[in-house]
Amino acid sequence: MSGFKRDRQGNAKKHDGPKQSPKSIVRNAYTPMFEQLRDELDEHHDRRDRIGKASRDVTALSKKIIFSLQRVRKIEEQLPADIQTEIDLRLAEISKLLASIAPDVQAINRYRYSRSLVCLEELVEALTFLHYLKTQTLISHKELDPIVEDLTRKGAAKEDEVMTNAPDAAAPDPEQSTPAQETEALTISLTDDDYVYGLFDLTGEMMRFATTTSALTGKMASADFGEDESESRDIVQDMHDLGSFFEMLPLRSGNRIQWEKKLEVMRQSVQKVEKLGYDMKVRGSERPKGWVPDLSSNDQPGSPE
Secondary structure, three states: OOOOOEOOOOOEOOOOOOOOOOOOOOOOOOHHHHHHHHHHHHHHHHHHHHHHHHHHHHHHHHHHHHHHHOOOOOOOOOOOHHHHHHHHHHHHHHHHHHHHHHHHHOOOHHHHOOOOOOHHHHHHHHHHHHHHHHHOOOOOHHHHHHHHHHHHHHHHOHHHHHHHHOOOOOOOOHHHHHHHHHOOOOOOOOOHHHHHHHHHHHHHHHHHHHHHHHHHHOOOOEOOOOOOOOOOOEHHHHHHHHHHHHHHOOOOOOOHHHHHHHHHHHHHHHHHHHHHHHHHHHOHHHOOOOOOOOOOHHHOOOOOO
């Protein structure tokens, strides 16, 4: 230990003399104020650590959901059973993590720790991609926010549900369960930045999905919900519309560099899907099955020759 003197062999020396009394802490009128500040800073750092750890886990689970969705080969209402099972398990884990940090991000803390909650952007990307593969539509902020709040509630009520649904559990007493039912579980809501930045990342996943499905099926991905062919659309048109909406948005205040970077990546994804759609339409009959277009940077518009 640092407080002991040691000999040449590294053994602690024994003190023969009397022990020195600890120094008394000088206190004055300002001491309670600084002690309160110390406690608040300790709580802040502990809270930030908890949020950061949960955020990293939620980000990793959201990425795994996206990886599973990239194995889907067509847009349809029902996903393959194995993929749906994987997604349900990942969402159950995410709900527990969100519920664990919900008390730490209430009121002003929701914005105070917004940088630590970057996981919500990844979660938005996964949930919007899941919704698109099922419906070929874009879920709105108002529709997605209750879904995230419901995930948080389920994570908080997980243990109670397991005890209640157990086959050998006795029926709960209504009088005793009333106070627990009146207690509302805390939730986490999505901000505008969480939603918009998540949609930016969605365009990259749509581009990867379009590339994979076109190479394996020989056509651009589109939904088959019994609509007229004249009204049906494919993923190229969806990327066109999504890119146009982003281009119409004014430059948001805050992190301008991040906004411009994501906007540029979105433009590249739209251009890749456009090129892919044009090649499939014009030269599709000449391509062998399994052909994948060259989407390297040298073929992108505006690149140096």
